[in-house]
Amino acid sequence: MDRIDHLRREISLRESELADLKSQLALAESEHRLARQAKPWAWPLSGEEYQRYSRQMIVPNFGIEAQLQLKAAKILIIGAGGLGCPAATYLAAAGPSHIGLVDGDVVEKSNLHRQFAHATSRVGQTKVSSAITFLKDLNPNVVYKAYETHMSTSNAEEIVREWDIVLDCTDHPTSRYLISDICILLGKRLVSASAFQKSGQMMVLNDPPGQGPCYRCIFPKPPPPESVVGCGEGGILGPVVGTMGVLQALETLKVITREAPPEKNMMLLFSGMAEMPFRSIRMRGKRKDCFACGEKPSLTLEGLQTSMDYVQFCGVRRPVSLLQPEERVSVKDYAESIMDKGHVLLDVREKELFGLCHLAGAVNIPIGRFMNYRGDEVPDWVTDTIPGGEPIYVVCRVGNDSQVAAQKLMDMGLGKNGRFIGDIEGGLVAWKQVVDPDMPFT
Amino acid sequence: MGEAMTSAAIPVVVEFSGGLEMLFADKQRLTLNVPATDKDNKPATIAYLVDYLCEEEMGDARKDLFVLDGHLRPGILVLINDADWELEGEEAYELQSGDNVLFVSTLHGG
Ligand SMILES: [Zn+2]
Numbered sequence: 001m002d003r004i005d006h007l008r009r010e011i012s013l014r015e016s017e018l019a020d021l022k023s024q025l026a027l028a029e030s031e032h033r034l035a036r037q038a039k040p041w042a043w044p045l046s047g048e049e050y051q052r053y054s055r056q057m058i059v060p061n062f063g064i065e066a067q068l069q070l071k072a073a074k075i076l077i078i079g080a081g082g083l084g085c086p087a088a089t090y091l092a093a094a095g096p097s098h099i100g101l102v103d104g105d106v107v108e109k110s111n112l113h114r115q116f117a118h119a120t121s122r123v124g125q126t127k128v129s130s131a132i133t134f135l136k137d138l139n140p141n142v143v144y145k146a147y148e149t150h151m152s153t154s155n156a157e158e159i160v161r162e163w164d165i166v167l168d169c170t171d172h173p174t175s176r177y178l179i180s181d182i183c184i185l186l187g188k189r190l191v192s193a194s195a196f197q198k199s200g201q202m203m204v205l206n207d208p209p210g211q212g213p214c215y216r217c218i219f220p221k222p223p224p225p226e227s228v229v230g231c232g233e234g235g236i237l238g239p240v241v242g243t244m245g246v247l248q249a250l251e252t253l254k255v256i257t258r259e260a261p262p263e264k265n266m267m268l269l270f271s272g273m274a275e276m277p278f279r280s281i282r283m284r285g286k287r288k289d290c291f292a293c294g295e296k297p298s299l300t301l302e303g304l305q306t307s308m309d310y311v312q313f314c315g316v317r318r319p320v321s322l323l324q325p326e327e328r329v330s331v332k333d334y335a336e337s338i339m340d341k342g343h344v345l346l347d348v349r350e351k352e353l354f355g356l357c358h359l360a361g362a363v364n365i366p367i368g369r370f371m372n373y374r375g376d377e378v379p380d381w382v383t384d385t386i387p388g389g390e391p392i393y394v395v396c397r398v399g400n401d402s403q404v405a406a407q408k409l410m411d412m413g414l415g416k417n418g419r420f421i422g423d424i425e426g427g428l429v430a431w432k433q434v435v436d437p438d439m440p441f442t
Numbered sequence: 443m444g445e446a447m448t449s450a451a452i453p454v455v456v457e458f459s460g461g462l463e464m465l466f467a468d469k470q471r472l473t474l475n476v477p478a479t480d481k482d483n484k485p486a487t488i489a490y491l492v493d494y495l496c497e498e499e500m501g502d503a504r505k506d507l508f509v510l511d512g513h514l515r516p517g518i519l520v521l522i523n524d525a526d527w528e529l530e531g532e533e534a535y536e537l538q539s540g541d542n543v544l545f546v547s548t549l550h551g552g
Contacts, residue, residue, distance in 0.1 A: 079552055081552055084552070171551050171552040176550065193552065194549040194550055194551055195549060195551050196461065196549040196550070197461075199459065199460055199549060200549065201460070218519070219516065219548055220516070222516060223517025223547075224507075224515060224516070224517075227507050227547070230551055231552075234551070236551055241551070244552075267519075269460075271459060281521045281524045281526070281546075282526060283526050284526040284528035284529060368502075371503050371504050372467075372501050
């Protein structure tokens with residue numbers, strides 16, 4: 001296996017290098033052709049650039065002026081995922097001087113349905129090098145700068161300082177606050193977007209620098225960690241996050257080429273499956289008492305680097321600890337001594353996840369049903385799904401919701417008459433790790 | 443105090459976005475007649491509407507995904523007629539007939 005992986009990596013590396021050489025050759029050839037026409041070149045862009053950008057330059061009020069502004073612009077894109085791929089693609093294609101890409105992740109197969117700058121052959125490569133391979137092939141005129149790392153308090157200044165405008169294409173509140181703070185401190189405009197399941201949001205912050213609101217002005221306190229669900233858990237449709245990334249690219253072009261700054265602050269809401277999917281709302285301005293950008297800000301560059309802890313600020317989800325040790329069984333014990341005896345296995349993941357893959361004989365009541373229920377009688381949807389008096393084992397993805405559901409079942413009184421109610425510790429993720437590695441999905 | 447006042451109601455449209463609809467039986471839009479005054483006979487405000495939604499409309503036990511420490515939880519924006527509620531006076535804004543109040547939960551994915 002190691003050898004196969006090694007060869008795959010080597011091949012994909014060679015392919016990236018080859019693609020790079022080919023695009024360099026194409027550029028050199030076309031420049032050579034143009035150079036042979038002996039007359040001195042009298043135009044602000046090269047012949048190749050005239051061809052490449054003509055369709056956008058002839059758009060009313062874009063013109064060569066906007067193209068030259070763009071040609072001078074240095075754009076930093078933080079996150080080379082579902083937002084970063086479309087944003088970087090359209091921006092690179094439009095012809096800025098430099099594009100920087102920041103991401104510490106490697107390409108996984110589960111990224112590919114939406115992160116189209118990567119490729120099946122580049123699974124395992126860093127996202128930044130994979131995306132740059134794709135972008136160089138699309139437009140070799142741009143200088144690409146790779147930052148194969150996550151943004152942190154220690155590298156934020158060094159990374160962001162040299163750029164004109166920043167795109168936040170990350171996926172967690174911790175990075176969103178950090179990026180907003182460093183943009184305030186260094187006076188950079190910030191185009192921020194996010195997406196989840198079928199919805200997206202976008203706004204431009206610190207625009208113009210020192211005048212527009214920052215992320216903290218809009219969201220002074222971070223959301224409770226329990227309310228933060230990522231795309232890996234909750235899912236995301238490719239065209240939804242793609243739409244938001246493309247809108248970020250458009251907004252960036254607008255900011256770089258416009259004549260006057262906006263008079264209003266706008267946030268765009270997108271509900272991909274709704275009848276009227278787009279909505280623009282008028283956002284507040286700067287918050288006078290903002291920690292980062294208010295009248296007496298507490299944030300300093302030195303403070304950011306030495307004493308800010310964004311993980312602590314945003315908090316971490318506490319593991320659930322509702323059940324007693326004797327009410328929990330390990331995946332190993334379940335497989336060895338419980339599975340083939342009379343019992344009920346209740347899977348409380350969402351019905352879509354249950355539909356993808358579940359353990360043999362499991363029945364499904366999504367955790368949301370339990371959360372919605374406020375009564376103290378046993379409801380029909382429980383007795384219909386869990387008849388009889390056999391012991392009940394609850395399972396979920398990682399072993400948190402299973403405890404909540406087991407506790408609810410006990411509160412309903414299902415455990416009287418000595419009926420066992422408990423859960424499987426570590427959930428289906430542990431099951432796949434310990435018992436059945438062939439399980440295709442948890 | 444004015445018993446007659448309590449029967450008056452204000453028609454408003456409440457909408458949810460960014461996943462909050464999950465707390466309201468997956469309804470993205472509610473057409474409500476909210477009592478015009480609260481129990482102290484004060485005009486109904488956004489703060490009152492938030493309480494009212496928790497008491498009357500929310501089917502979910504996860505109230506803390508909507509309200510924390512007596513206020514709207516961090517990470518939820520309120521838009522009154524498509525403008526940030528800060529522009530209108532935040533929780534103290536008095537509901538008007540026909541108002542559209544949109545609650546937006548911030549998204550983080552990307
Ligand atoms: Zn601010």
